[in-house]
Amino acid sequence: MSEVERFWNAFRVAEPALAGPDATYTAWHFCDNQADADELADLVLAGRKRATAGALWSYEAEGEPLPRPGDLSVVTDWSGTPRCVIRTTSVEVVPFGSVTEEFAAAEGEGDGSLDYWRRAHRAAFEREAVLTGRAPSEEMPVVCERFEVVYPYSIRPARASDLPAILALNAEWEHVTSPLDGASLATLHEHAAYHAVAEVGSRVRAFLLALAPGAPYESPNYRWFEDHSAGFLYIDRIVVTHAHQRSGLGDALYRDLLSYAGRCGIERLVCEVDAEPLNAASDAFHSRRGFVEVGTQVLPDGKRVSLRELSIP
Known part of the structure; x- marks a missing residue:
């Protein structure tokens, strides 16, 4: 060959x-x-x-x-x-x-x-x-x-210079994640335990941002895990541009996150998945990776979310 x-x-x-x-x-x-x-x-x-x-x-x-x-x-x-x-x-x-x-x-x-x-x-x-x-x-x-x-693509830590590209990616999917402005993203970047991007060529095509306990973040889902869990990394959002859906970038970011968590002795990854209305793609993505439901809650806008956890051996 x-x-x-x-x-x-x-x-x-x-x-x-x-x-x-x-x-x-x-x-x-x-x-x-x-x-x-x-x-x-x-x-x-x-x-x-x-x-x-x-x-x-x-x-x-x-x-x-x-x-x-x-x-x-x-x-x-x-x-x-x-x-x-x-x-x-x-x-x-x-x-x-x-x-x-x-x-x-x-x-x-x-x-x-x-x-x-x-x-x-x-x-x-x-x-x-x-x-x-x-x-x-x-x-x-x-x-x-x-x-x-x-x-090829590469996974690397996000830099401040990446934030405009990350903001544009988030805007593609804010109907299923949540809106972000530049100041909010800069704050999340500053306090993130893990924030990485996937580059194809030299362009940012996906990102994953996760927070450890104790971050100054008022998301009701993050606060739920603060009240009910410990030793976690909360996956606030993972976004892959429309053009690279099902291209393996999401899997690559999750593998890198798991590697980071293992090196740091983190016990579990946690996240939420929209249950009503159902985000079927996110539900299938996290179910395949072994995330299990550990709770639910209804958000102020009436959306019900499934709160999930993946234990790290």
Whole structure:
């Protein structure tokens, strides 16, 4: 099995929702020389490069199909070492002279300007003229592809600089968690015993925030556990962006939380799950992980919650 195949299989294990049993991929590197191929792969992993462009004539000369939204690719360096998996999000064919400043910035190369993009790509397309037999022009069709990095992901402690991204993630799901403003989130971050994010590429796609006993937090569910339990970590919220639901990020955060709890000698994880109305996804997620109901309560807004606990061996 090649290194690329092993990398792809690891991605399929980590992201089963994105790479089902019938998923396929192509493996390739950027550019026609080692220096640029390796540099652009680094830019993708650094979060600067989220687009790429190629001459339509080159696709036609090589008999290659155009990329399509949803396509998965293993990006390698010049030597063939896999660096990441990307998913195509949009494809547009436009004349060379119509490529925009915004697209040039998304490509992330050089100083990010349209002037740099035009000079660098015209030079590349001139080299490809040997293959296509057609000289670059302002009217030549260019395949403009945008993508996102979907693997690998990493779990790390949340930083103050992550709070705007975390706030935006919470806003996606505040109908089932609870609203947060910047000041409230900053306070939770300050007092959290555990606060971690999951990054895909260099973008925060999920977070988990948990509190130990004694925090200055007035949540009625946290207060219930303060009155009825000890030695716990209260999971205040775990949020995964819509685009990465069922991608394994929630599982990865829980595994990291359990590892942290074990190192710290914490006896139990606790949380609440909406019971009326039922949050079926959260109910199934926590039931699969062994959380059991230890109480219920009705909140001031009339919602009934199931208070749950997972004992840590």
